[in-house]
Amino acid sequence: MDQIIVRGNGPLNGEIPIAGAKNACLTLMPATLLTDAPLTLTNAPRLSDIATMTQLLQSLGSEVASLQGGKVLALSSAQISNHTADYDIVRKMRASILVLGPMLARDGHAVVSLPGGCAIGARPVDLHLKALEAMGAELDLRDGYVHAKAPGGRLKGAVINFPFVSVGATENALLAATLAKGTTVINNAAREPEIVDLAQCLRRMGAQIEGEGTSTITIQGVQALGGATHPVVADRIELGTYMLAPAICGGEVECLGGRIDLVGAFCEKLDAAGVSVTETARGLKVSRKNGRVKAVDVVTEPFPGFPTDLQAQMMALLCTADGTSVLEEKIFENRFMHAPELLRMGAKIEVHGGHATVTGVEKLRGAPVMATDLRASVSLILAGLAAEGETVVSRVYHLDRGYEHVEEKLRACGAQIERVKGA
Numbered sequence: 001m002d003q004i005i006v007r008g009n010g011p012l013n014g015e016i017p018i019a020g021a022k023n024a025c026l027t028l029m030p031a032t033l034l035t036d037a038p039l040t041l042t043n044a045p046r047l048s049d050i051a052t053m054t055q056l057l058q059s060l061g062s063e064v065a066s067l068q069g070g071k072v073l074a075l076s077s078a079q080i081s082n083h084t085a086d087y088d089i090v091r092k093m094r095a096s097i098l099v100l101g102p103m104l105a106r107d108g109h110a111v112v113s114l115p116g117g118c119a120i121g122a123r124p125v126d127l128h129l130k131a132l133e134a135m136g137a138e139l140d141l142r143d144g145y146v147h148a149k150a151p152g153g154r155l156k157g158a159v160i161n162f163p164f165v166s167v168g169a170t171e172n173a174l175l176a177a178t179l180a181k182g183t184t185v186i187n188n189a190a191r192e193p194e195i196v197d198l199a200q201c202l203r204r205m206g207a208q209i210e211g212e213g214t215s216t217i218t219i220q221g222v223q224a225l226g227g228a229t230h231p232v233v234a235d236r237i238e239l240g241t242y243m244l245a246p247a248i249c250g251g252e253v254e255c256l257g258g259r260i261d262l263v264g265a266f267c268e269k270l271d272a273a274g275v276s277v278t279e280t281a282r283g284l285k286v287s288r289k290n291g292r293v294k295a296v297d298v299v300t301e302p303f304p305g306f307p308t309d310l311q312a313q314m315m316a317l318l319c320t321a322d323g324t325s326v327l328e329e330k331i332f333e334n335r336f337m338h339a340p341e342l343l344r345m346g347a348k349i350e351v352h353g354g355h356a357t358v359t360g361v362e363k364l365r366g367a368p369v370m371a372t373d374l375r376a377s378v379s380l381i382l383a384g385l386a387a388e389g390e391t392v393v394s395r396v397y398h399l400d401r402g403y404e405h406v407e408e409k410l411r412a413c414g415a416q417i418e419r420v421k422g423a
């Protein structure tokens with residue numbers, strides 16, 4: 001397995017292009033199943049998760065062409081020739097569950113493997129299933145698969161009340177509702193920019209949707225959807241991750257394509273920590289206002305709150321802050337696995353349940369560390385950029401799921417970072 005070697009090398013200066021959002025692309029791609037017309041996604045990120053979703057859609061009979069080095073995805077599903085999403089693909093990526101709603105909506109039946117848990121938590125899909133049942137789907141869970149049918153071959157509009165916010169369940173319900181008979185109202189809907197991006201794409205395809213970005217989304221089902229060309233929204237998690245590079249190392253980095261509206265709550269915390277963020281014509285310019293950053297407390301919440309997907313990266317910054325910070329992880333039950341690895345680098349962190357108390361140190365020390373999940377892996381790289389000496393991050397396949405060419409992007413700003421091909 002590949003490893004990434006990072007050596008602390010002082011301030012970073014330069015510019016980093018921000019790619020299209022992984023978590024938007026993973027919900028936009030299944031929209032091809034809703035129509036026999038072509039769907040073209042531009043500004044697509046080149047990531048292993050996108051390759052996995054491509055493989056899954058192709059297994060269902062979709063054509064997916066990766067053009068311009070993967071930045072453009074041309075999808076078309078003249079028909080769904082196979083309605084079963086196999087476990088061997090689904091287990092690799094939980095977002096695979098997002099083919100369930102569209103297949104049910106298009107053809108009235110689908111068989112999708114339950115995704116199983118992952119490192120950061122059990123991550124059930126009960127809300128996805130309850131939403132589809134509310135729309136008339138009959139679900140039979142057996143041998144690890146969801147066998148779903150829509151009586152009469154078509155879902156019907158419904159009022160869906162989510163007991164708590166779920167990004168994926170909102171996406172599955174939204175995708176399914178576009179072709180349902182009648183009106184669907186999703187209450188307590190997720191408000192993430194990726195949901196807004198999905199709604200804008202579906203509207204381009206002819207869907208009738210109102211309210212995306214608020215807690216209530218209303219969809220009038222239509223008989224059929226057409227094709228569209230849609231640019232994938234910028235990746236706010238990649239953006240936040242790279243904004244932390246000059247914050248932890250010093251220097252000044254411009255994140256090209258970054259939008260301040262995508263990272264509002266995150267920027268409030270950066271400002272409180274003493275990191276300056278300036279909007280430019282090309283994106284966001286980030287630098288430290290003066291020396292060491294200050295400790296700040298963080299609580300992860302659904303958008304527009306502080307994103308859970310930036311918690312690990314923020315912890316890396318706070319490990320070097322002047323003072324003590326408390327991070328509360330309220331979205332996932334096990335999302336502090338980066339903490340033991342940061343401790344190996346000399347960080348001072350105490351984890352109790354969903355709270356991590358971080359007492360900042362002047363300097364971290366490089367060490368061999370292990371990536372455990374996508375966002376934890378990049379937090380170790382950020383820590384390594386600011387540490388004395390060498391940090392070797394192993395199991396970087398986690399990283400490749402969500403960050404394209406991370407070493408090239410950081411090296412362009414002066415980082416000493418290289419990938420060592422594993423056996």
Ligand code: EPZ
Pocket residue numbers: 023024026094095121122123124125126127128129165166167168169308309331332333374375402
């Ligand atoms: C999406 O996951 C993202 N993934 C995650 O990003 C992100 O952390 C998460 O939203 C929260 O923002 C993609 O978009 C592909 P949820 P999702 O449903 O949809 C529980 C990354 O690093 N829940 O909002 O799975 C769930 O266990 C990934 O890019 C249920 O109990 O997240 C969690 O505790 C990691 N039942 C909470 O809700 C359900 O049916 C929020 O999950 C669904 C979710």
